[in-house]
Amino acid sequence: MKYIVCLKQTPDTAELPKITPEQALKGNEGVTKVMNPWDEYAVEEGIRLKERFGGETVAMSVGPDEVDEALKSAIAMGCDRAVRLWDEAFADSDYWSMALILAKGIEKDGGADIVLTGKMSVDGNAGAVAHGIACKLGVSLLTQVAKIVEVGDGKITVERLLDEGRETVTAPLPAVISVVKEINEPRYPTFIRIRKASRAQIPVFSAADLGIDPAQVGAAAARVTWTNLVKPEPKKREVVIIEGDTPEEKARKLLEYLIDVEKVL
Amino acid sequence: MTILVWIDHHRGTVQPASWEAVGKARALAGDDKVVAVVMGQGVDDVAQQAIHYGADATYLYDDAVYAEFRYEPYTAAMKDAVSENDPALVLFPATTRGRDFSAFFACSADLGLAPDAQDVRFEDGKVVAKRPVYSGNMIATVEVKTTPAVVSLRPRTQPMPEADASRAGEVVRKGALMSEDEIPTKVEKFEEKEQGEVSLTDARIIVSGGRGVKGPEGFEPIRELAKVLGAAVGASRAAVDAGWISYDHQVGQTGKTVRPDVYIACGISGAIQHQAGMRESKIIVAINKDPEAPIFQIANYGIVDDLFKIVPALTEEAKKRLGK
Ligand SMILES: Cc1cc2nc3c(=O)[nH]c(=O)nc-3n(C[C@H](O)[C@H](O)[C@H](O)COP(=O)(O)OP(=O)(O)OC[C@H]3O[C@@H](n4cnc5c(N)ncnc54)[C@H](O)[C@@H]3O)c2cc1C
Ligand SMILES: Nc1ncnc2c1ncn2[C@@H]1O[C@H](COP(=O)(O)O)[C@@H](O)[C@H]1O
Numbered sequence: 001m002k003y004i005v006c007l008k009q010t011p012d013t014a015e016l017p018k019i020t021p022e023q024a025l026k027g028n029e030g031v032t033k034v035m036n037p038w039d040e041y042a043v044e045e046g047i048r049l050k051e052r053f054g055g056e057t058v059a060m061s062v063g064p065d066e067v068d069e070a071l072k073s074a075i076a077m078g079c080d081r082a083v084r085l086w087d088e089a090f091a092d093s094d095y096w097s098m099a100l101i102l103a104k105g106i107e108k109d110g111g112a113d114i115v116l117t118g119k120m121s122v123d124g125n126a127g128a129v130a131h132g133i134a135c136k137l138g139v140s141l142l143t144q145v146a147k148i149v150e151v152g153d154g155k156i157t158v159e160r161l162l163d164e165g166r167e168t169v170t171a172p173l174p175a176v177i178s179v180v181k182e183i184n185e186p187r188y189p190t191f192i193r194i195r196k197a198s199r200a201q202i203p204v205f206s207a208a209d210l211g212i213d214p215a216q217v218g219a220a221a222a223r224v225t226w227t228n229l230v231k232p233e234p235k236k237r238e239v240v241i242i243e244g245d246t247p248e249e250k251a252r253k254l255l256e257y258l259i260d261v262e263k264v265l
Numbered sequence: 266m267t268i269l270v271w272i273d274h275h276r277g278t279v280q281p282a283s284w285e286a287v288g289k290a291r292a293l294a295g296d297d298k299v300v301a302v303v304m305g306q307g308v309d310d311v312a313q314q315a316i317h318y319g320a321d322a323t324y325l326y327d328d329a330v331y332a333e334f335r336y337e338p339y340t341a342a343m344k345d346a347v348s349e350n351d352p353a354l355v356l357f358p359a360t361t362r363g364r365d366f367s368a369f370f371a372c373s374a375d376l377g378l379a380p381d382a383q384d385v386r387f388e389d390g391k392v393v394a395k396r397p398v399y400s401g402n403m404i405a406t407v408e409v410k411t412t413p414a415v416v417s418l419r420p421r422t423q424p425m426p427e428a429d430a431s432r433a434g435e436v437v438r439k440g441a442l443m444s445e446d447e448i449p450t451k452v453e454k455f456e457e458k459e460q461g462e463v464s465l466t467d468a469r470i471i472v473s474g475g476r477g478v479k480g481p482e483g484f485e486p487i488r489e490l491a492k493v494l495g496a497a498v499g500a501s502r503a504a505v506d507a508g509w510i511s512y513d514h515q516v517g518q519t520g521k522t523v524r525p526d527v528y529i530a531c532g533i534s535g536a537i538q539h540q541a542g543m544r545e546s547k548i549i550v551a552i553n554k555d556p557e558a559p560i561f562q563i564a565n566y567g568i569v570d571d572l573f574k575i576v577p578a579l580t581e582e583a584k585k586r587l588g589k
Contacts, residue, residue, distance in 0.1 A: 013518050013538050016402045024403060037519055096372050122400050122518060126380050131368035140450060141336055143365045157453070161513065163361050163464055164275045167333070168454040181519050182512040223377030227393070228406035237549070241556075241567045250568050251578035254550065255586050257566055262548050264526040265470070265494065265587070 001055030001151070004112040005046040005079065006102050006133065007039035009063055009070035010123045021229040024123075027091065035070040038118030040077075040186040041179045045148065046116045047078035048184065053151050056080050058109060062090060062101050068202050076189035076197035083109055087207040089214035094222040099132025101217060104210040106137065114156065115176045119144075130178035140171035146182040266353040266387070267298040269346060269413070272315050273363045276332075277308050281425065281467050282358035284318045286418050288426030290356050291319035293387065300324060302346045304339055306332040309436070316434035318426050323434065324349070328441035333452040334362055336369050341442045343370045352413045354392050356385070359417035360466065367417045377409035383422040392416065400518055400541040420466045421524045458513070463497035465514065471525045471546075473499030473516060474509075475539075477532015477553065477572055481509040486576040487531060493583045499523065499543075501533045517542035531572040535560025552576065 011019060015031035023029045035043070046057040059074035059082040061067050071082035085105040093101065106112055115137075120127035134141035140156075147159040149168065157170045161180055189197070207214050215221060240257070244250040258265045268290040273280040290299045301315030304326040312323040326342040343366075347355065357367040359381045371378040379385070379394035383404075386393055392414035398405045409416070465471065472494065474487040484498070491498045499521075500514040516523055518538035528546035533539060535551070535558055543549070544563060551564035552572045561567045568575050 011399075013400065013541075016399050016541075017537060019399060019402065021403060024399065095368075095378060096375065099372065123398065125396075125398050125400060126368075126378075127364055128368035128372070128378060128380055131365065132372040135369060135372040141369060142450075144361060161361075162275065162455075163280070163466070164278070165455055165457040167452055167456075169450060169452050171450045180512070181515075223375070223411050224379060224407050224409050226405050227408050229398075230404055232397070232401070232404050235544070235563070237563055237565050239551075239561050239564045239567045241561075241569060247570065247574040247578035248582065250570065250575060251582040254566060254568060254579065255582050258527060258548070258550070259586060262527075262565075264548050265583075 001049070001053050001114070002110070002112045003046045003049050003055060003057045003114045003116060004106055004109065005039070005042050005057065005059050005074065005116045006129070007043060007059055007061050007070060007074060007118070008036045008121045009033050009061065009067045010036040010121055013037060013122055016122065021231065025226070025229055033066065033069070035073050036118055036121050038120055038122070038181070041181055041183050042116040042118045043074045043077050043079060044184045044186040045179055047187070049114060049148065049151065058083060060085065060102065060105055060109070062086065062098060062105070071202055072197040072200060073189065075200050076194045077187055078193065082200065082202045084202050084204045085210065086204055087214070089207045089218050092219035092222065093217045094224050095126050095128040096132050096223065097217040097221055098129050099136050101210065101212065102129070102133050103136035104212055105205060106133070108205055108210055111174065113173050114151070115174070117176065117178045119178055119180050130176055134176035137174070137176070140173070140175035142169060142171055142175055143178045145177050145179045148177070266294065267300060267350050268294050269300050269302055269350055269352040269355045270320065271343065271355070271357045271363065271366065272301050272303045272311060273358050273360045274303070274305060274308065274311050277305065277311060279311055279314065280358055280360045280363070282360050282363070282418070282420035285420065285423040285425055286356045286358045287315060287318045287320055289385065289418060289423045291426065293354070293385070298322070300346070300350050300352070302343065304331040304342050312436045314428065317428040317430055317432050321434050323436045324439060325436050326439045330441045330443060330445055330448060333455070334366070335448060335450045335452065336366070337448045337450060338441070338443050339366060340370050340373055342439070344374060345439065345442055347374065347413065353387070354385070355413050355415045357415070357417040359419045363417050367415055371415040375411070376413060376415045377411040379407050379409055379414070379416045381419050382416050383419050385416045385418065401522070401544060463495065465497045465499055465516065465521050465523050468497035468523065468525050470494050470496035470527045471499045471523055472496045472529045472531065473501065473533060474504055474531050475501035475533030476503040476507070478504060478509065484510055486573065486580065490576050490580045490583070493580050493587065501539050530560050530564070531576055533560055534558045535563065
């Protein structure tokens with residue numbers, strides 16, 4: 001069995017509020033970057049699949065040199081190796097071009113039985129690239145996956161988290177699986193693995209290596225363009241601290257505000 | 266300029282954000298056509314409701330293959346509806362299923378997608394959407410360059426239209442476009458969530474608990490208050506990670522994004538990652554012992570006190586005031 005985990009490097013969530021629109025548009029946010037938090041669950045699940053069913057787990061990411069750091073943290077967690085896909089032509093690709101690049105990268109690496117992704121990136125917030133990869137590869141897509149029940153016989157059975165409950169679904173392999181946080185608890189890297197990761201050689205594949213025509217990707221091919229980016233209007237909230245001698249008095253006053261002034265209850 | 270709207274329902278129970286999307290489509294279309302698209306089994310009622318909420322017609326794909334949401338038959342049906350109606354815009358509610366389906370459909374039809382938009386409009390014949398990015402820390406204006414454009418609309422960003430049972434429209438009935446044998450994905454089982462719980466994303470009122478509730482039993486007073494207010498129960502990641510409440514209650518960066526009329530945060534400090542999921546609430550109430558907690562910086566109303574005193578008192582007072 002072979003598992004490929006697609007992961008993105010994103011700004012540390014605590015730093016997101018500091019990023020300016022100018023920095024974001026330049027694609028150089030000037031803040032600490034880490035593995036997209038949602039993708040830690042995908043990496044962990046990729047490692048667990050290897051532990052359960054045997055095989056190899058590979059981390060893959062589209063991005064410039066700095067992204068090696070995120071790929072190394074995936075190796076430090078337990079991935080066997082990593083592959084990076086990058087070319088100047090890839091910059092500003094939309095979701096479907098990004099999915100095409102990843103699909104070509106997966107094929108270049110010899111394919112995978114299971115491709116794992118996070119639920120969404122904390123910067124782009126699209127939650128769409130996994131769907132695109134499945135579409136481009138023409139394989140099964142299972143999203144909102146909270147548990148991998150069984151893999152075997154060329155099939156995979158998972159539990160999906162719906163708004164209304166939990167669904168058990170079976171689909172043929174290969175499959176793209178996008179996981180939710182509930183699926184596992186990501187492990188911390190051990191010292192030995194961090195050492196191994198620091199020495200890892202990460203091959204990089206360009207558009208030419210992947211057989212991608214540069215006109216298919218990047219800003220010019222994008223089906224959607226960002227025409228403006230702003231900070232949200234700061235909500236002017238002046239907190240009213242409710243005083244009172246007893247909890248009952250405070251409760252009563254709060255309800256008066258909510259019912260009579262704000263009319264929201 | 267026809268607008269298609271996909272109606273998200275589970276076994277006939279419609280996610281209200283679908284009607285918000287129909288309302289938005291109606292407002293954008295003016296005299297042009299709004300066509301609802303419904304897939305399911307035995308869901309004539311949903312098809313009619315879509316018309317009551319503002320659609321001119323409904324394309325109804327009714328067959329056993331549509332009984333549960335699956336990418337393959339649903340995508341085939343959506344492509345059929347698009348080819349028959351030639352829309353300028355295909356709208357989806359940005360519910361969990363709506364986001365998933367819109368993404369897969371858009372990619373397989375090679376269309377531009379604006380996911381989880383808070384607004385959408387036509388500008389010089391182009392579809393332009395506004396959507397939060399960087400986890401709500403920035404708002405992007407995006408122009409979709411394909412026709413049709415695909416946009417999913419975040420729940421509770423659009424007004425809920427009124428249903429008008431006297432509205433009439435055509436229901437175009439369509440059957441299966443694929444046979445069951447051609448659909449590789451099989452739904453084996455479905456376990457419903459506990460009954461009577463209000464869903465977080467549609468909730469008008471949310472009462473949330475954090476590490477301050479101290480344990481699973483600490484959610485009892487929170488639940489009681491929620492019940493009296495008809496509210497959904499939310500939680501911080503700290504409470505979820507501690508195992509006091511299940512993950513589907515988590516609000517924030519790695520949980521749900523909500524925008525209720527009132528969000529009552531009890532024993533939640535207001536970390537930036539929690540704020541990412543609830544900052545857009547209309548009114549925020551913070552109940553916290555620590556006057557320095559960051560939650561007070563984004564709250565409209567604050568009570569600096571022990572939640573175990575305040576929350577039960579609120580429940581009792583609310584029973585009196587709301588006559589329950
Ligand atoms: C990548 C990443 C993603 C994250 N995603 C999320 C997310 O989706 N959602 C989320 O919530 N967090 C998320 N977090 C975690 C976040 O940073 C905080 O750790 C978390 O929100 C803290 O939860 P809390 O406010 O319940 O706990 P604390 O910060 O410990 O706050 C508890 C509060 O309770 C108050 N308190 C204690 N006892 C009482 C009492 N008796 N009465 C009244 N008040 C009391 C205290 O004064 C304190 O302010 C994420 C973090 C990271 C790094
Ligand atoms: N540049 C990238 N390289 C590798 N994987 C990615 C990249 N962008 C997105 N993904 C994967 O797709 C998931 C969804 O991302 P998004 O659609 O951008 O919200 C992420 O959680 C990753 O697993």
